[in-house]
Amino acid sequence: MSIMDHNGGSVIAMVGKDCVAIASDLRLGDRALSISSNFQRIFPITDRIYVGLPGLGTDVATLRERFRFRVNMYTIKEEREIEPETFAHLVSSTLYEHRFGPYFIEPVMAGMSKTPSGGYKPFIAATDLIGCLNFAKDFVVAGTASSKLYGVAEGLWEPDLEPEDLFETISQTLLNAADRDAFSGWGAIVHIITKDKIITRTLKGRMD
Amino acid sequence: MARRYDSRTTIFSPEGRLYQIEYAMEAISHAGTVLGVLAKDGVVLAAEKKVTGKLLDLSSAKDGGYGGSGEKIYLLNSNVIGGVAGLTADANSLVNYARTAAQRHLLQYNEDIPVELLAQRLCDMKQGYTQFGGLRPFGVSLLYAGYDPHYQFQLYHSDPSGNYSGWKATCIGANNGTAQSLLKQEYKDDILVKDAIGLVLRTMSKTMDSTTLNSEKLEFAVLTLDPETKRPNAKIYRPAEIDALLLSEGLTKQDDDTEMKAT
Numbered sequence A: 001m002s003i004m005d006h007n008g009g010s011v012i013a014m015v016g017k018d019c020v021a022i023a024s025d026l027r028l029g030d031r032a033l034s035i036s037s038n039f040q041r042i043f044p045i046t047d048r049i050y051v052g053l054p055g056l057g058t059d060v061a062t063l064r065e066r067f068r069f070r071v072n073m074y075t076i077k078e079e080r081e082i083e084p085e086t087f088a089h090l091v092s093s094t095l096y097e098h099r100f101g102p103y104f105i106e107p108v109m110a111g112m113s114k115t116p117s118g119g120y121k122p123f124i125a126a127t128d129l130i131g132c133l134n135f136a137k138d139f140v141v142a143g144t145a146s147s148k149l150y151g152v153a154e155g156l157w158e159p160d161l162e163p164e165d166l167f168e169t170i171s172q173t174l175l176n177a178a179d180r181d182a183f184s185g186w187g188a189i190v191h192i193i194t195k196d197k198i199i200t201r202t203l204k205g206r207m208d
Numbered sequence B: 001m002a003r004r005y006d007s008r009t010t011i012f013s014p015e016g017r018l019y020q021i022e023y024a025m026e027a028i029s030h031a032g033t034v035l036g037v038l039a040k041d042g043v044v045l046a047a048e049k050k051v052t053g054k055l056l057d058l059s060s061a062k063d064g065g066y067g068g069s070g071e072k073i074y075l076l077n078s079n080v081i082g083g084v085a086g087l088t089a090d091a092n093s094l095v096n097y098a099r100t101a102a103q104r105h106l107l108q109y110n111e112d113i114p115v116e117l118l119a120q121r122l123c124d125m126k127q128g129y130t131q132f133g134g135l136r137p138f139g140v141s142l143l144y145a146g147y148d149p150h151y152q153f154q155l156y157h158s159d160p161s162g163n164y165s166g167w168k169a170t171c172i173g174a175n176n177g178t179a180q181s182l183l184k185q186e187y188k189d190d191i192l193v194k195d196a197i198g199l200v201l202r203t204m205s206k207t208m209d210s211t212t213l214n215s216e217k218l219e220f221a222v223l224t225l226d227p228e229t230k231r232p233n234a235k236i237y238r239p240a241e242i243d244a245l246l247l248s249e250g251l252t253k254q255d256d257d258t259e260m261k262a263t
Helices: A057-078 A084-096 A146-156 A163-179 B019-028 B088-109 B115-128 B176-186 B193-207 B239-248 B256-262
Strands: A010-015 A019-025 A028-030 A033-036 A042-044 A049-052 A108-114 A120-127 A133-135 A139-143 A188-194 A198-203 B034-039 B042-048 B073-077 B080-086 B140-148 B152-158 B164-166 B169-172 B218-225 B232-236
Touching: A010 A108, A010 A120, A010 A146, A010 A163, A019 A042, A019 A049, A019 A108, A019 A120, A019 A163, A049 A084, A057 A084, A057 B088, A084 A108, A084 A120, A084 A133, A108 A139, A108 A188, A120 A139, A139 A146, A146 A163, A163 A188, A163 A198, B019 B080, B019 B140, B034 B080, B034 B140, B034 B152, B034 B176, B034 B193, B042 B080, B042 B140, B042 B152, B042 B193, B073 B088, B073 B140, B073 B218, B073 B232, B080 B088, B080 B218, B080 B232, B088 B115, B088 B140, B115 B140, B115 B152, B115 B164, B140 B169, B140 B218, B152 B169, B169 B176, B169 B193, B176 B193, B193 B218, B193 B239, B218 B239
Parallel strands: none
Antiparallel strands: A010 A019, A010 A139, A019 A188, A028 A033, A042 A049, A049 A108, A108 A120, A120 A133, A188 A198, B034 B042, B034 B169, B042 B218, B073 B080, B080 B140, B140 B152, B152 B164, B218 B232
C-alpha cells in the first residue's frame, strides 16, 4: 500500500460559468482506521484562490505553511496579490525542488484570474506529487478516490453551470465517488468561488 | 598615520576605534531624516525623501501596493514597518533579509516575529561585518515600528555597528540631533497616535531644509491595532493621503510657484 493512501482523502475542482468550485471530504485515517471526521485540507491562498492538498496528513500541514511563506514573500515584494496561474507555478516549483524526496501531496487549485480587460475568468489546475502541472478546462481530481471521481465527474459535469448548479454537481460527484472509496468520506466541504463572493458549505455524508 | 587603520573594516585604531563603522554612521547622518514616535495606541513613522525630480517616475506609487513611494518606508512584516536611512541599495538588501527572516519565523513558530527579535536578526548580520574582514559594513540605519502581543507597541533603532536600542521617540539621518532635542521637549509618556502624528509632522517640518512639506518630500506611516480583530494594522500613506493629512494638520506651507502664478 502506497504512502499516498496512508491517511486517505480526496479533492476535486470544477469550472462553471464565471465561477469555480473546489471540494474535499473530511476524513483523516490511519490506514483503514478513521481518526478524524473534520480534517480540513482545503485552504484559502488569497480572496480568489483556494488550494486543496490531498495526500499524507503531515505534509498537508507542512506544505500549507510553505505555500504561505512563498505567497507572503510574493505579495510583499510585488505589492499585489498573486494570480492563480502564478500560484500554480509556485506550487509546481515548490514540489519539484523536492524531486528526489517528495512531499506526498497532489495539490488541486481553483481560483478566479484577472483578464486584461478587467474581468475575471475561472481557473483550475492540479499537479502530481513532484509538481507536473495539469491545466484542465473542465475538472481536476486527486486523492484516494481519484479514479472514482473521474468516472462520476465525466458523467455529471457539463459546461457553463451557474454557481448553484455547479455546487450540486460537485457535491454529488464527490459524495458518490467517496462512497465507493474506503479511505475517503465522512462528510465533505465545498467552496464556490465567484468574482465577488465565496460560498462555503459543509455536507453530511455516510458515516460508515 | 591614522589612515593606516582606515582601509580594513575590522582593524582597531590605536585609540580603539573602528573607522569604517564611524564613516558609515557619518554617511547616514547626511541621509534623509527618518523619525519615529511611540504612542500609547500605536507607532508613527515619517521620512524625508532626498531623491526628487520632475522626471522621476512615481506612477507606481500612486496606485496599488501598500501605499508609500517605497523609497524610505517599507512593510517588513504584517506587524512591523521599517524606515531606512543611508545607502538605498544596502537598504534594499536589508529589507529583503528582514522580510525573509520574518517569514521564516512565521514558518517555524506559526506566529508573527516579535519586533525585538527581528531587530536582532538584522543586527547579527550587521555586526558580522565589523568583525569578519574583507567587506564593507552596511551603510544603513533602520527604525523598526512594530507590535507584538507580549511587549505591545515598540520602536527600535539599529545602526551599522550592529547596535540596537528601543526608543519612545527617536530620529536618524540629517539633523537628527535637532529633531531629538525637539522630541525630548515635546514628548509625553501617555501620548496618543492622533497627537503623535502632529508631533512627528511638526518636528519633521522644523528639521527638513526644504520650505515646503508635501508628498514629494515626505513618506509617512502609522501602525495601530485594529479595534475589532486586535491585529496590527500597518498603514503606509499614499502620496494623496499625505497631502490630505498635511492639509488637515495645517502644515502645508505656501509654495513659491503658486504665489508666482497668483500674481
